[in-house]
Amino acid sequence: MNEQEELSDAIINFQVKHHVNNTDLAFASHLSVEKVHAMKVGDGQFTAEEVNQLYDYMSANA
Template sequence: MNYSLSELIIQYQKKTNKNDAQFAFESHFPVEKIHAIKTGKISYTPDEEKRIIRYISEHR
C-alpha cells in the first residue's frame, strides 16, 4: 500500500495502540512535530520521513 506519511503513522498507531506522545518518544521526535505531520500543518524533510518510516518498519 502507498500511504502518505501521516496515514502511515496513524495506521501504525492503530495497530500498536500507541498515542502521539508514545510514538514521538520512541521514535525520537517532538510530539508537536508528530501532531503537525499528522494534521498536515507542516512539511517534513526527506530525512525525517526516512527516519519515521524506518522506525515503523523496524517496530511492527
C-alpha cells in the same frame, strides 16, 4: 493519494495497530511530539530526513 496522505495513513495505522498516541510514537522514534503531529495532519515544518526517521522506526517495529 499523495505523499502527505500516505504518511498520515501510515502514522494512523501504526498508532491503531500498536495502541500508541503521538507522544508515545514521538518518544520511541526520537522526534518531538510537534513533529509527529505536524506529519500526521500535514501542517507545520518537518524535513524529509525526519519523515524517513519516522518511517524507519515504524518499519522496524511493524
